[in-house]
Amino acid sequence: MSTAEAKPPTEATPAEVRAAVRDATWTGPTAGACPGHLQANLAILPHELAFEFLLFCLRNPKPCPLVAVTEPGNPQVDAGDERADLRTDLPRYRVWRHGELIAEPADLSAHWREDAVGFLLGCSHTFDDALTATGVPVRHLDAGASPAVYVTTVDCTPAGPFRGPLVVSMRPVPGELVERATEVTGRYPLGHGSPVHIGDPSALGIRDLSTPDFGDPPEPRPGDVPVFWACGVTPQLVIPAAGPAYAMTHYIGHMFVFDHPSDVRLS
């Protein structure tokens, strides 16, 4: 993965980040870019599956918080203050055919389809900042690691061919701060919102917290309680499993940056 710079321009506005991405002067991950602004995961699917995927998102709003949906074939999306282009304005993508990964380009122009529908789904990129800002320690940030992510035994509510397990991220939170962490993250409904579960991992079918399915093993401290939030990896597993004729998604960590503040409520 090539990046023109080591870090995204944190002082840049969302429009400047999108422009840098479009010009390929920035092709790296967007973590840390534009603090306080909403970032989003991307899923692009054929029109014939758009109803079912939209319904899947509505039925599973915590793992799939819907921020924007595009018109079939039109790659433009309302970024807040201007129109942006889903083909060029994310730093990196993944392209799937019948559920198989076929490319990881920095530009989707060659892959775009006339019946393509884009879905932007909120992510938790700015959520950790909000926790830190209100005095809730985020252990994986302190360790320079990624949050631990687990595939649970809880099924999402299916819609058409879209079905699969809920995936969660876990953050160890000091017991006395669990209520605050719940309240703070609840202010970000487009960033997965409040926790889906607090405490006993076995309630989610997680046997061993020290062996996450994705991310880094957690580093809890004495008195920490495991707190679980719905995770954007959920649709990333659900989409290829549905085997659509084609799909395009963001590359992990390489998100779309909106002009909106991260605690925006869109309806």
Next chain:
Amino acid sequence: MSTAEAKPPTEATPAEVRAAVRDATWTGPTAGACPGHLQANLAILPHELAFEFLLFCLRNPKPCPLVAVTEPGNPQVDAGDERADLRTDLPRYRVWRHGELIAEPADLSAHWREDAVGFLLGCSHTFDDALTATGVPVRHLDAGASPAVYVTTVDCTPAGPFRGPLVVSMRPVPGELVERATEVTGRYPLGHGSPVHIGDPSALGIRDLSTPDFGDPPEPRPGDVPVFWACGVTPQLVIPAAGPAYAMTHYIGHMFVFDHPSDVRLS
């Protein structure tokens, strides 16, 4: 319009009302049935338009508050405590072909299609009760009339072929109770929620309040302020105008009764 009884069984549970409707022992309007329970408008469209109509509802949540969406071809819907059938469990329907009204049956079984998708949209049936219960007089109820309904010059946010003006209902509210009416109706997001406009009708392009497009002329009293709420007639105009190969809707006033309380929030 034939009705087996003059009034729906107000003491009956929603399940009992649906059963009476299914057995055709009740074929009249549902106003007054099951006070405190959610009622909904119905729209049924071909799968090929389901994505665009779902998007239209999401983009216009006040006129089109989404309560439930069915799987393509499956007429069953979760009524709350049991499954119900969209083909039989509303007292009366309208059937459209390419935007033209072709039938007004009491049962949809002969019209159902294999690719039919049902949308249940909240309505304001129980909203007037909530106003009355909190001391806000509802002038049209006092007069035994229907609320005045106006087609505005404000456009809904379009989605695919679905586009058209916002339609509003107006209730004259004593000036000192406007804030309360706003707050109370805001508790019913699935019943069109808080007002879309308060005061000057010309802001909505309404020239003369005394000549509504639907319903009865309002009977304001001195000191009353016109308060406008989004109205479920909006999609009833938008759907035929889009000219779908087929559409089926409830017959005006003949709604689906849910087991849910009317102030339920579904996500």
